[in-house]
Structures are given as C-alpha cells and as structure tokens.
Amino acid sequence: ASLPETDHENFLQCLTLNSDNSTSISKVIYTQNNSSYSSILEFSIENLRFSTSTTPKPLVIVTPLQVSHIQASISCSQRHGMQIRVRSGGHDYEGLSFVSDVPFVVIDLINMSSISVDTKNQTAWVQTGATIGQLYYRIAEKSKTLAFPAGVCPTVGVGGHFSGGGYGFLIRKYGLAADNIVDAQLIDVKGRFLDRNSMGEDLFWAIRGGGGASFGVIIAWKIKLVAVPPTVTVFNVQRTLEQNVTKIILKWQQVADKVHEDLMIRIFLRSVNSSTEQGQRTMRVLFESMFLGGVDQLLPLMQKSLPDLGLVKEDCIEMSWIDSILYFAGFRNGESMDVLLNRTPTTRRFFKAKSDFLKEPIPETALEGIYERFYEEEAEATEMILSPYGGKMSEISESEIPFPHRGNLYQIYHAVYWDEEGNEIAQKHINWIRRLYSFVAPYVSKNPRAAYVNYRDLDIGTNNNKGSYTSFKQASIWGVKYFKSNFNRLVHVKTKVDPDNFFRNEQSIPPLSSWW
Ligand code: FDA
Incomplete structure (x- = not known):
C-alpha cells in the first residue's frame, strides 16, 4: 500500500496545518522513516499473524495527545484519500485496528488513557486508550468493593472491547461491559466532539456492542461500577478422561447457566501428551471459577449443582476481587497489582479463533468427536473455552444494545495457536480450526450461526474493502x-x-x- 510521495507529504503537511498549537501534533506523528515507527506499531500487536514482513503497514501512525490531533487526522485523511484505522489495545483477532490493504493511517490512542473513578456516584470515566487492567487497577486503588464486568486479559483495550460487548467472570451477575456504559465521547466523521446527549440515543446505542470502528473515534466511556463483596472465592481444577470428565461436562451443560448468578464456572478443553501411553494424546479439562462470596457458601452450592466435580475446600482460594483479576491473568505468586499497569502483551502468539453460541447441550458423541480432533497433529496448542450465560444475560432484551446473544446456555471460544512464521504452517492450523468449526456446526446456533464480534473472524464474511461500496x-x-x-x-x-x-x-x- 503506497501513495504517491506527494499525497503522502500533503497529508503530513495537512496534519500540521490543521492542528491547534497547544501541543504540536508533529511530536506524535510517526512515518516509516522514523526510528520509533516499528516499535510503536509492534507494541500492542497481540496476534503475530499480523506482525510479519508481508503485513501491510500504515504510512503514518498518529498517537494523539488531545482531541484536536484526532480531528486533524480525520479531516486530513478524508482530504488526502487515506483510510483510518483506530487502535486502542490492539487485540483485534484479525488485526483490523492496524492493518489495511489500502493506504492508511493508524490513530493509536495509547496516550489517551486517563481514568477517573468516582466512588461516591459509583461511576468512572475511562479514555479509550486505557487497558482493562489499568481500569481495574484504578478502581481497586479506591475501593475494594467496587468492580467492573469486563474481560479477563488485562492488556485488552477498552476501546475495542467495550464497543464489541466485553465479558468476564461477572457476566452472569452484571452482564457485559457494554451493558454498563452510561455515557461516551466520540469524534464523528465531521470532526465534531459529541457526548451521549449530542450524539443522540441511536448512535449511543450503536457504539455499545456494534463495534466502534464503523461510527467514529470513541474517546472515552462513562461506566457504571458494580458492587462486589470484599471476599470472592476462586478455583481452578483439572480433570482427566480417567476421572470421568465427559460426565462432568455433560452435567455442567445442564446447570452452568442456571446456578446462582454469583457463581460463574467456565471450562477449558485442551489436549496434552498422555503420560501413560507414549505417542498418544489425551484431554485435560480445566474448570475455572469465581464465586462472589466465601468458600463456606460456595461448597454447598457446588455440592448441589455439580457434585461430580468433587470440589473440596483445598481447591478454593478466598481473595479480593482485584486479586482474582491477577489470579485469572496468571499472576499467582502474590504479585502486586502494579502488574496491571504494564500493557506489554504477555501472550503474543500466532493464532486463529472463532466463536459459537449454544441453546442446547451438546451430546456425548459430539464431545468425543471434539476430542478426536484435539488429538490431531495440528492441534498441539488448541483450546475451547465454554463460558456460561444465564443470570443477568437472560434478563436483558436482544435489542437493548447491538450485542444480541442473550438467551444462550453458553458461548464457545475456539482457538488454535502456533509459534512459527510462514504461510504453510499458518494454513495448516487455520484449516484445522475450520474443520473443527464444521464438525461442531450441527450442535451450535443456526440461522444464523451466531458469532461474537469481539472474537473477530473474517471467515464468516467480509465487505469489499478496496472500494467503499459494499451492498447491504x-x-x-x-x-x-x-x-x-x-x-x-x-x-x-x-x-x-x-x-x-x-x-x-x-x-x-x-x-x-x-x-x-
Ligand atoms: P483493537 O485496538 O485491536 O480494536 C478492536 C476493534 O475496535 C478495531 O476494529 C478497532 O478499530 C476498533 N476500535 C478500537 N478502539 C476504538 C475507538 N476508540 N474508537 C473506535 N473504534 C475503536 N473479549 C472478551 O469479551 N472477554 C475476554 O476475556 C477477552 N479476552 C481476550 C484475551 C486476549 C489475549 C485477546 C487477544 C482478546 C480477548 N478478548 C476478550 C477479545 C477482545 O474483547 C477484542 O479483541 C477487543 O476488540 C479488543 O479490543 P482492543 O481495543 O484491545 O483492540
């Protein structure tokens, strides 16, 4: 993707002319000649599939410090034929926030990440360049009993995440991040700075779950904080086929969306090399859970709803909500919550992911078919995460916000990961996940086969990106x-x-x- 040099320079000149002088925009413009260009571009790329030498790169990256820098970028991009990609946390599964096939500029919001928490009114304003880890940190700094129902990985950005829905362990109690947004600030295509009042209820509705990228550049969200008890209980237990894990999963499907909304139990399906039979693979299934209360309340609930898991007190840990964020993010050695402020992604790999929703439990034969696929050669690093719905999710109507997937039993995240660059190796893994996706088709939602926009998947259909025309x-x-x-x-x-x-x-x- 390249523009004639003159257009490119005209664009840069336009940026400097169109920005007010309070903080010069020239300090936050990076072209490919700039020595920091690559490190800024690479910094928040989560999926290494979009960090290769053949990945199309932006002509310019702007890291705005203030609204006028965004306004200038929008206006000059229009005048000089550049497309804009807006990046918050950079976790888009298909790299849409920093890759395009046409000449483009990335507006990277990393410098606009201030957060102000108002414990009295139980709200917060968070700028879209912030990560959810930073948000959780700022909430916990002020209160041990306020929280926010968003995702699990701390480096996810609030810009993309909230505009596509956003869920984590509080989903059954409080719904999605997008369900808890009460105001927003956005710059529209004309460069106007709008809030909920001036953008109107239609646009405010659209950006809470419809994906932000279609409507403008979202600058900040005002969110409603939610109450959590001072002590929550977490557990993370593994079960094998020998421990009858299939039976436990079948039972989990019957109860996971119906148990008390204070309890969320999600399941990870993974395969590992068998320790008893050489060259064979077997399943390792993880049950990961958070309960909003103490272990003495949790154990009887588990005994009643999922006794086959055999959960005992020693499996459980009581902690604060913010420590549970660290725990689920993999920090289990008493780390300080300061790690939440570190936005360097820790999980960078090549990956392809997909999503599904289910209204009916899947039968035992289907689970066995999934295991078979997990034993294939390409599946050495794959996972399926089953996340239960119910609770608050079934109380909200499908049209309340654009995210419509409400009355489901659970959602599936399908993913395959690999560590080597190359088309052939990528294709092999992508083909594997497509085969898995076809295999589960009879058991998941149909007409349409629903998908989660935050688990972006270009296999399900795309626009004509090169031209602006795409039919309805x-x-x-x-x-x-x-x-x-x-x-x-x-x-x-x-x-x-x-x-x-x-x-x-x-x-x-x-x-x-x-x-x-
Ligand atoms: P990124 O910056 O890539 O943006 C994603 C999309 O939103 C792009 O189209 C971008 O242009 C647009 N956008 C971003 N900021 C914008 C702004 N300010 N204005 C307008 N448009 C904007 N999801 C979940 O629900 N629960 C979870 O627990 C997790 N966990 C998780 C872990 C890991 C490791 C990854 C990679 C992803 C997840 N996700 C997730 C998925 C995540 O919610 C999804 O990828 C989000 O869109 C990421 O938002 P970012 O801002 O980080 O992405």
Whole structure:
C-alpha cells in the first residue's frame, strides 16, 4: 500500500496545518522513516499473524495527545484519500485496528488513557486508550468493593472491547461491559466532539456492542461500577478422561447457566501428551471459577449443582476481587497489582479463533468427536473455552444494545495457536480450526450461526474493502451473525452518521445509499 510521495507529504503537511498549537501534533506523528515507527506499531500487536514482513503497514501512525490531533487526522485523511484505522489495545483477532490493504493511517490512542473513578456516584470515566487492567487497577486503588464486568486479559483495550460487548467472570451477575456504559465521547466523521446527549440515543446505542470502528473515534466511556463483596472465592481444577470428565461436562451443560448468578464456572478443553501411553494424546479439562462470596457458601452450592466435580475446600482460594483479576491473568505468586499497569502483551502468539453460541447441550458423541480432533497433529496448542450465560444475560432484551446473544446456555471460544512464521504452517492450523468449526456446526446456533464480534473472524464474511461500496446484502452475510436483527438498525445509524462510509474496514457496518 503506497501513495504517491506527494499525497503522502500533503497529508503530513495537512496534519500540521490543521492542528491547534497547544501541543504540536508533529511530536506524535510517526512515518516509516522514523526510528520509533516499528516499535510503536509492534507494541500492542497481540496476534503475530499480523506482525510479519508481508503485513501491510500504515504510512503514518498518529498517537494523539488531545482531541484536536484526532480531528486533524480525520479531516486530513478524508482530504488526502487515506483510510483510518483506530487502535486502542490492539487485540483485534484479525488485526483490523492496524492493518489495511489500502493506504492508511493508524490513530493509536495509547496516550489517551486517563481514568477517573468516582466512588461516591459509583461511576468512572475511562479514555479509550486505557487497558482493562489499568481500569481495574484504578478502581481497586479506591475501593475494594467496587468492580467492573469486563474481560479477563488485562492488556485488552477498552476501546475495542467495550464497543464489541466485553465479558468476564461477572457476566452472569452484571452482564457485559457494554451493558454498563452510561455515557461516551466520540469524534464523528465531521470532526465534531459529541457526548451521549449530542450524539443522540441511536448512535449511543450503536457504539455499545456494534463495534466502534464503523461510527467514529470513541474517546472515552462513562461506566457504571458494580458492587462486589470484599471476599470472592476462586478455583481452578483439572480433570482427566480417567476421572470421568465427559460426565462432568455433560452435567455442567445442564446447570452452568442456571446456578446462582454469583457463581460463574467456565471450562477449558485442551489436549496434552498422555503420560501413560507414549505417542498418544489425551484431554485435560480445566474448570475455572469465581464465586462472589466465601468458600463456606460456595461448597454447598457446588455440592448441589455439580457434585461430580468433587470440589473440596483445598481447591478454593478466598481473595479480593482485584486479586482474582491477577489470579485469572496468571499472576499467582502474590504479585502486586502494579502488574496491571504494564500493557506489554504477555501472550503474543500466532493464532486463529472463532466463536459459537449454544441453546442446547451438546451430546456425548459430539464431545468425543471434539476430542478426536484435539488429538490431531495440528492441534498441539488448541483450546475451547465454554463460558456460561444465564443470570443477568437472560434478563436483558436482544435489542437493548447491538450485542444480541442473550438467551444462550453458553458461548464457545475456539482457538488454535502456533509459534512459527510462514504461510504453510499458518494454513495448516487455520484449516484445522475450520474443520473443527464444521464438525461442531450441527450442535451450535443456526440461522444464523451466531458469532461474537469481539472474537473477530473474517471467515464468516467480509465487505469489499478496496472500494467503499459494499451492498447491504453482502454485509448482511457476516452482519446478522454478529448482530442478528440489530444489524438493520446499525445500518440505519451508519447511514445517518457516516453516509459516505469514511470509517470502514473488512467488517464495518455499511451505509445504505440511494444508488447502491
Ligand atoms: P483493537 O485496538 O485491536 O480494536 C478492536 C476493534 O475496535 C478495531 O476494529 C478497532 O478499530 C476498533 N476500535 C478500537 N478502539 C476504538 C475507538 N476508540 N474508537 C473506535 N473504534 C475503536 N473479549 C472478551 O469479551 N472477554 C475476554 O476475556 C477477552 N479476552 C481476550 C484475551 C486476549 C489475549 C485477546 C487477544 C482478546 C480477548 N478478548 C476478550 C477479545 C477482545 O474483547 C477484542 O479483541 C477487543 O476488540 C479488543 O479490543 P482492543 O481495543 O484491545 O483492540
């Protein structure tokens, strides 16, 4: 992707001319000639599939310090034919926040990450360049009994995460991050600074679950904090096939969405080399849980709902909510919560992921078929995470926000990881996960086969990215999978706020146009 040098320079010149003088924009513009360009670009790339020598790179990266830098970037990109990609935490599974096939600029919000927590009113303003780890830290700094229901990995950015939904261990009690947003600030295609009041309820609805990238640059969210007890209980127990894990999973499917909403038990399916039979693989299944209360309350609940797991007091640890964040992020050696402020991703690998939703339990034969696939050669680093719904998730209507997947038993995250660069090796693993995805098709949601926009998957359909034209019909192929009937309303909002489709990517909401 390259522009004639003159256009590129005109774009840069436009940026300097269009920014006010309070803090010069020139300090936060990085072109490919700048020695910091690569380190800034690479810094928050989570999926190494989009960090190779052949990955298209932005002509310019802007790391705004203030709103006027964003306004200048939007206006100059329009004038000089550049596409914009907005990056918050950089965790997009398909790299859409920093990769494009056309000449483009990345607005990386890393410098706009201030957070102010108001414990009295139980709210917080968080700028979209912040990570959820930073947000959790700032909440815990002020209160041990306030929290926020968002994701598990601390380096996920609040910009992408909240605009696509965002869930973690509090989902059954409090729903999604996007369900708990009460105001927002956004710069629209005309460069206007809008809040909930001035953007109107339609646009405010759209950015809470419809993905932010189609509608403008979101600057900040105002969120409602939620109450947690001073002590929560966590456990993380493994079971094998010899311990009858299949039976436990089958029972879990019957109860996980129905147990008390203070309890969330998710399951990780993984395969490992067998310790008894050489060359054979076997399943290791992990039950990971958080309960909003003490162990003495948890044990009778578990005994009643999932006795076959055989949970005992020694499996459980009581801790504060913020320590549970550290625990689930893999910090288990009494680390200080300061690690949440470190935004360097710790899990960078090559990966491909997909999602599914289920309303019916899957039968034993299907679980066995999944195990078979997990024993294949390409599956040495794969996982399926089953996350239960129910509780608050079933109380919210499908059209309350664009995220429509409410009355499900659970959601599946399918993923395959690898560590070597190369097309062949990537294709081998991607083919494996596509085969797994086909295998589970009969057991998961249908018409549409629903998908979670935050688990971005370009296999389910894309726009024509090179031109701005994509028909409603073509976009509906992926759009109804992410948003069901909310897709129509998202298109309606897009048509109103960005009729010329400036903010676009491979899976952005298209506007309707009289001539399309
Ligand atoms: P990134 O910056 O890549 O943005 C994602 C999308 O949002 C892009 O299209 C981007 O342009 C757009 N965007 C970002 N900021 C914007 C802004 N300010 N204005 C407008 N558009 C903006 N999910 C979950 O629900 N629960 C979980 O526990 C986890 N855990 C998890 C762990 C790991 C290791 C990864 C890689 C991912 C997850 N996720 C997750 C998925 C995560 O929610 C999803 O990838 C988010 O979109 C990431 O948001 P970022 O801001 O980090 O991504």
